[in-house]
Amino acid sequence: MRADLLTDAVAGLEAALEAVDAFDQVLAAGLLRPGPAQAAGLTALAGAVTGTPLASRTAEAAEKAAGGAAAEDDFLALAAGRTALLGSVHDALMSRIGEATGRESVTEEAPGSAGASPANLLNAARSWLCDVARAGWQGLDRETVAGAAPVVSALLPDTGLRRLAVLLDGFAAELAASAGPGAPAGRFPLRRWADLWARGLILTVPGAISPPRTSGVTGRLLPLGVDLTEHATAVQAQVHAILEPAVGGPPRLVRAAASAPKPDTVIGAGLWQLLRPHLSLLAAVSEGRSMDLEDMPVTAEGDLIWDDARATPGEPADPLATARVTLPTAADPRTAPLDRHPARIAVPVFLEAYTVAEDGTCTVTGCTLPVDAGRAPAAGPLTAAAVKASTACVGLLRWDDGTFRLQPLAVETTVKKRKAVVGAGDWGGGTADKAGLRAEKAAADARTVLSERAGRLLRKR
Amino acid sequence: MPDWERASLARVVPPARPRKLAKVPFVELADGRLQGVVSSGSDIERVYVSSVASGTFEFSCGTNNNRPCGGARGSFCNHVRALITEAVVQYGPGRVARYLKADDPGDEDAAATLIAGMTAARPPQGDRGSAGTVFSRFLRHLAYTEFAPATAPLPELQWFPTARAEA
Ligand SMILES: [Zn+2]
Numbered sequence: 001m002r003a004d005l006l007t008d009a010v011a012g013l014e015a016a017l018e019a020v021d022a023f024d025q026v027l028a029a030g031l032l033r034p035g036p037a038q039a040a041g042l043t044a045l046a047g048a049v050t051g052t053p054l055a056s057r058t059a060e061a062a063e064k065a066a067g068g069a070a071a072e073d074d075f076l077a078l079a080a081g082r083t084a085l086l087g088s089v090h091d092a093l094m095s096r097i098g099e100a101t102g103r104e105s106v107t108e109e110a111p112g113s114a115g116a117s118p119a120n121l122l123n124a125a126r127s128w129l130c131d132v133a134r135a136g137w138q139g140l141d142r143e144t145v146a147g148a149a150p151v152v153s154a155l156l157p158d159t160g161l162r163r164l165a166v167l168l169d170g171f172a173a174e175l176a177a178s179a180g181p182g183a184p185a186g187r188f189p190l191r192r193w194a195d196l197w198a199r200g201l202i203l204t205v206p207g208a209i210s211p212p213r214t215s216g217v218t219g220r221l222l223p224l225g226v227d228l229t230e231h232a233t234a235v236q237a238q239v240h241a242i243l244e245p246a247v248g249g250p251p252r253l254v255r256a257a258a259s260a261p262k263p264d265t266v267i268g269a270g271l272w273q274l275l276r277p278h279l280s281l282l283a284a285v286s287e288g289r290s291m292d293l294e295d296m297p298v299t300a301e302g303d304l305i306w307d308d309a310r311a312t313p314g315e316p317a318d319p320l321a322t323a324r325v326t327l328p329t330a331a332d333p334r335t336a337p338l339d340r341h342p343a344r345i346a347v348p349v350f351l352e353a354y355t356v357a358e359d360g361t362c363t364v365t366g367c368t369l370p371v372d373a374g375r376a377p378a379a380g381p382l383t384a385a386a387v388k389a390s391t392a393c394v395g396l397l398r399w400d401d402g403t404f405r406l407q408p409l410a411v412e413t414t415v416k417k418r419k420a421v422v423g424a425g426d427w428g429g430g431t432a433d434k435a436g437l438r439a440e441k442a443a444a445d446a447r448t449v450l451s452e453r454a455g456r457l458l459r460k461r
Numbered sequence: 462m463p464d465w466e467r468a469s470l471a472r473v474v475p476p477a478r479p480r481k482l483a484k485v486p487f488v489e490l491a492d493g494r495l496q497g498v499v500s501s502g503s504d505i506e507r508v509y510v511s512s513v514a515s516g517t518f519e520f521s522c523g524t525n526n527n528r529p530c531g532g533a534r535g536s537f538c539n540h541v542r543a544l545i546t547e548a549v550v551q552y553g554p555g556r557v558a559r560y561l562k563a564d565d566p567g568d569e570d571a572a573a574t575l576i577a578g579m580t581a582a583r584p585p586q587g588d589r590g591s592a593g594t595v596f597s598r599f600l601r602h603l604a605y606t607e608f609a610p611a612t613a614p615l616p617e618l619q620w621f622p623t624a625r626a627e628a
Contacts, residue, residue: 021467142492153601159611167617174473181493181515182559189471196620203617211613229618232477233605236618259618260610263602265487265551268479278610299614306612336616343469344619375622378476383625401468407622442479447606449482454603456506 001349003367005100006397006404010092016085017402019048023082024190027197030136031065031075039066042078049081075130076205079198086195087340093399094335097347101397105332106252106302117161119206124151125164126204129197132175137188140179148172156261160211164203166261170231171196195343208338214297214305219245220314221254221291221304222322223284224348224394225409226425228271228377232264235271237428239281240348240396240409242322242330243293243304251330253348256281256304263450269379269436270443272428280308283429288421290314302333319410320421323350323394342399351406352392360384362406372398372407376424379439382408386422389413469620476624477551485547487599490560492591495548498525498599499540509540510592510599516562518584525596527589536580545579546572 022044061077155165236259390411410423488497532538554571566574
């Protein structure tokens with residue numbers, strides 16, 4: 001990998017992000033009674049999409065919003081403008097990553113999606129997001145934030161709308177913490193909340209979250225590692241892997257995931273316990289095995305829609321060997337149009353001959369990248385110390401906060417004078433580790449209490 | 462802009478810490494209160510809905526059938542104490558103290574220090590007007606155990622990386 005390309009400036013990036021920042025400031029104060037500073041921020045966003053198909057609609061929405069007269073469609077247009085701008089940032093970063101890894105991307109066009117969602121639920125979500133934008137982060141009160149709860153409760157049971165439900169649930173929890181007592185005043189995660197706000201609005205467009213079309217794929221699946229994401233009331237384990245199609249042709253990078261809403265007290269090993277029964281691949285990762293897939297559904301973006309019945313455990317496979325040997329020949333998946341956002345970048349890479357400093361940065365061929373060792377699951381053996389002592393690593397290349405970053409998935413290191421592979425998802429399928437077993441036991445006890453309480457109290461009503 | 466403001470993945474809510482749920486199945490910092498549900502030691506069908514308000518430390522405790530708690534006369538009953546103790550485990554002492562606007566109890570014997578600090582302020586006993594709301598929030602919380610996991614991708618969670626606390 002040419003790490004030097006990752007520390008070089010990307011042309012046009014700063015200008016695009018300045019327009020994003022200008023708009024993000026607007027949401028801090030809210031759009032109920034916008035002042036001149038906010039009008040300037042809105043104009044900056046509209047100016048940045050000049051020359052695109054969104055130009056006139058964004059400019060119209062910016063003008064209305066600056067006059068304090070934005071309707072829901074105008075908020076949506078502003079969200080679309082911001083999303084398009086960050087989409088262009090995503091594309092520039094991905095093309096830089098492509099130069100650095102030297103890998104090909106899949107170029108086939110994705111087919112359209114199928115199905116539609118109930119409009120009334122989407123409208124309720126959109127109304128709440130517009131209320132939030134009018135209040136602004138500074139003007140949020142408990143009542144405005146609480147407006148999300150009934151919307152989320154109505155969305156959650158519909159698996160087709162779960163993406164929006166999970167987004168709003170996580171977003172509202174952060175807003176509630178910020179609007180509650182003891183929160184630091186006047187300090188807001190501007191980029192983050194504007195991201196979540198804009199993405200929420202985009203997902204309320206009918207058809208935006210309809211299920212993707214899939215085709216069936218058969219072949220050998222070689223896991224690289226597990227990325228765990230969670231907020232208080234939802235979790236996802238996503239396995240990054242390489243698929244060698246049985247019909248031949250180049251191997252391709254794919255992902256397989258399981259996700260679920262959860263109570264906030266299901267954490268640590270409890271997350272694995274929740275997802276394990278739905279993703280046999282987690283056990284394969286823990287055992288260091290490949291899996292053989294038979295007609296497994298896969299989207300054009302490389303997401304396997306996992307079905308345990310279509311996968312059988314295969315031969316032993318070491319993720320570092322896969323990363324060393326097969327990864328350089330694999331094709332990267334394309335990104336779904338609405339997923340083009342820098343926060344969504346997660347590109348598997350293999351690194352060796354690096355040093356990890358005390359401050360957690362990794363230096364490879366003279367270039368330094370921050371390492372996000374804290375993104376490893378708490379219920380797992382991949383500690384910052386293991387990363388620091390490692391000699392080779394398969395990880396996800398990400399981008400945030402103005403820089404490329406490395407999230408280790410598995411490292412090669414020395415344990416008790418022997419070479420060992422330590423992976424973030426090693427406990428996903430279960431573990432024999434002492435600390436791991438204690439965590440499993442505690443998590444199982446917690447889940448028992450919750451299901452007992454649910455059985456006794458929920459059904460009484 | 463400071464970097465934190467320009468990070469899509471800025472951390473806003475610290476991760477919860479694991480705790481035993483048998484005694485206090487539910488705690489939350491919400492509606493301006495530390496509130497939650499405490500299981501009765503004697504009757505498996507009964508739970509107590511307990512709360513402490515931010516700022517005033519006004520407390521209340523009663524059963525889910527809206528009977529007053531016999532222990533909550535004039536000062537924190539054992540349920541309220543258990544609620545505070547478990548909240549300190551789940552959220553950490555600093556976050557609980559900040560929310561309640563109590564003195565930071567430090568890390569040593571944090572829950573006991575926090576409780577002592579609040580009881581010394583002679584907190585008033587409130588009515589149980591919010592008990593119904595808290596109990597329905599508990600039921601809503603329990604309902605989260607019943608949503609089936611899915612295997613379609615959930616790209617929105619890319620904004621919510623897990624956080625491993627390093628010792
Ligand atoms: Zn009581």
